[in-house]
Amino acid sequence: MSSSTSESGTRGRTRRAILAAAASTLARDRKATLADIAEAAQVGRSTLHRYFADRSELMEAAIVDSFRAVEDSVREAAIDQGPALEAMRRLLAAMVDVGDRLAFLFGDPRVLEEFTDSFVPDMSVPTTIDLIKRGQEEGVFDRASTPEWIQTVIWSLTYSGWEAAEKGELPRHGVTATVIRTFENGMVT
Amino acid sequence: MSSSTSESGTRGRTRRAILAAAASTLARDRKATLADIAEAAQVGRSTLHRYFADRSELMEAAIVDSFRAVEDSVREAAIDQGPALEAMRRLLAAMVDVGDRLAFLFGDPRVLEEFTDSFVPDMSVPTTIDLIKRGQEEGVFDRASTPEWIQTVIWSLTYSGWEAAEKGELPRHGVTATVIRTFENGMVT
DNA sequence: TCAGAATGGGACTTCAATGTCTCAAAGTCA
DNA sequence: TGACTTTGAGACATTGAAGTCCCATTCTGA
Numbered sequence: 357m358s359s360s361t362s363e364s365g366t367r368g369r370t371r372r373a374i375l376a377a378a379a380s381t382l383a384r385d386r387k388a389t390l391a392d393i394a395e396a397a398q399v400g401r402s403t404l405h406r407y408f409a410d411r412s413e414l415m416e417a418a419i420v421d422s423f424r425a426v427e428d429s430v431r432e433a434a435i436d437q438g439p440a441l442e443a444m445r446r447l448l449a450a451m452v453d454v455g456d457r458l459a460f461l462f463g464d465p466r467v468l469e470e471f472t473d474s475f476v477p478d479m480s481v482p483t484t485i486d487l488i489k490r491g492q493e494e495g496v497f498d499r500a501s502t503p504e505w506i507q508t509v510i511w512s513l514t515y516s517g518w519e520a521a522e523k524g525e526l527p528r529h530g531v532t533a534t535v536i537r538t539f540e541n542g543m544v545t
Numbered sequence: 546m547s548s549s550t551s552e553s554g555t556r557g558r559t560r561r562a563i564l565a566a567a568a569s570t571l572a573r574d575r576k577a578t579l580a581d582i583a584e585a586a587q588v589g590r591s592t593l594h595r596y597f598a599d600r601s602e603l604m605e606a607a608i609v610d611s612f613r614a615v616e617d618s619v620r621e622a623a624i625d626q627g628p629a630l631e632a633m634r635r636l637l638a639a640m641v642d643v644g645d646r647l648a649f650l651f652g653d654p655r656v657l658e659e660f661t662d663s664f665v666p667d668m669s670v671p672t673t674i675d676l677i678k679r680g681q682e683e684g685v686f687d688r689a690s691t692p693e694w695i696q697t698v699i700w701s702l703t704y705s706g707w708e709a710a711e712k713g714e715l716p717r718h719g720v721t722a723t724v725i726r727t728f729e730n731g732m733v734t
Numbered sequence: 735t736c737a738g739a740a741t742g743g744g745a746c747t748t749c750a751a752t753g754t755c756t757c758a759a760a761g762t763c764a
Numbered sequence: 765t766g767a768c769t770t771t772g773a774g775a776c777a778t779t780g781a782a783g784t785c786c787c788a789t790t791c792t793g794a
Contacts, residue, residue: 365792367739370741385655386575386653387576389782390781390782390783391782399742400742400743401742402741402744402784402785405783405784406740411783441733464653465708466575496734497734498731501726501727501732502714504709505709505723505727509702509732512705520694526691534690537689537690538694539733541687541730541731542728542729543686543687543690543695544685544687544730554762555761555762556769556770578751578752579752588772589771589772591755591771591773592771594752594753595771
């Protein structure tokens with residue numbers, strides 16, 4: 357595995373630190389400069405340039421990296437197993453866990469548009485859309501909504517929950533439960 | 546009324562065109578340059594500078610302008626009248642109507658943070674929070690959620706609905722109904 | 735320990751966005 | 765029509781981020 361990158365342990369660590377810093381810094385401030393990102397990664401600006409020649413190269417790598425992180429988290433949720441409702445709860449929990457990555461990826465629609473071709477989804481991971489359709493067939497998810505809208509709601513609530521925790525408006529440990537409750541039942545009792 | 550601004554009809558029109566273009570352009574692309582905004586307003590870049598000396602002056606004016614537009618729309622919804630559930634439906638419809646303004650104001654958290662002091666809310670307009678609390682007292686809105694979280698969900702669903710329509714994923718005429726349904730009942734039947 | 739790898743910081747260039755200014759052309763209104 | 769207003773286009777200076785390069789210092793692993 358690690359041999360495929362042909363990188364020393366040090367380089368790998370530095371690289372990952374920069375990518376993680378890029379995602380979380382840009383999630384919080386989309387106008388962040390490379391200097392900001394380097395500082396967040398506790399790395400010199402010239403070191404950052406050593407790993408990523410220019411801004412777009414960093415962006416692309418950060419997007420791919422974040423996608424993989426989200427994919428890994430979703431894979432662990434095993435959303436093709438068990439009842440759709442329970443699978444959805446695991447999915448929502450998994451997404452809240454990688455909230456900063458999602459905020460980076462989907463916070464600014466344009467970020468993603470410019471780099472769509474730079475990422476090939478892992479087809480072995482069951483998609484959210486599959487789960488939604490399964491749930492609709494099982495009769496537990498609203499059939500009046502399109503799967504795309506439901507997916508949008510999932511992202512949107514997850515992002516809101518992450519952001520609320522970020523601002524201190526919601527306790528970290530309560531985010532997942534709140535998001536799940538809102539997703540399932542809405543706001544009218 | 547118009548005399549209070551001491552501006553000719555032409556100047557007023559140009560000013561409003563620039564402010565509207567700023568809000569909608571920045572809502573769609575947060576990195577838009579002043580040249581982009583001028584172009585969207587069908588105005589020369591030097592004309593834009595004639596009205597707004599620098600970027601932050603334009604931002605501030607655009608924020609105030611958008612707030613007023615949202616405030617006007619919310620005022621029309623008369624959310625202190627009638628049952629909370631119906632008032633909320635009117636509020637959601639009103640917010641979808643000014644979706645581009647909301648996307649501009651709340652799309653990038655930092656936009657607002659930098660200019661909080663530039664806007665004094667009109668206290669005569671009942672706030673969303675008031676309506677939420679009233680609804681909770683009436684027993685129609687989820688009491689397990691804080692008013693702040695419910696407000697976040699309102700913004701978030703409204704924004705998602707606007708964005709989906711923007712991308713063509715939802716038909717314009719169906720956005721309001723979809724947002725209301727999702728807000729009230731969530732996704733589990 | 736010691737050679738090679740990796741880093742930080744600074745000097746420097748490039749570039750795009752911003753902001754200022756002028757002037758001729760077009761528009762407005764009495 | 766004619767005075768006055770508003771505008772667009774472009775020249776120009778300024779600024780901050782991006783990107784390149786170098787060198788002394790620190791770190792790592794055999």
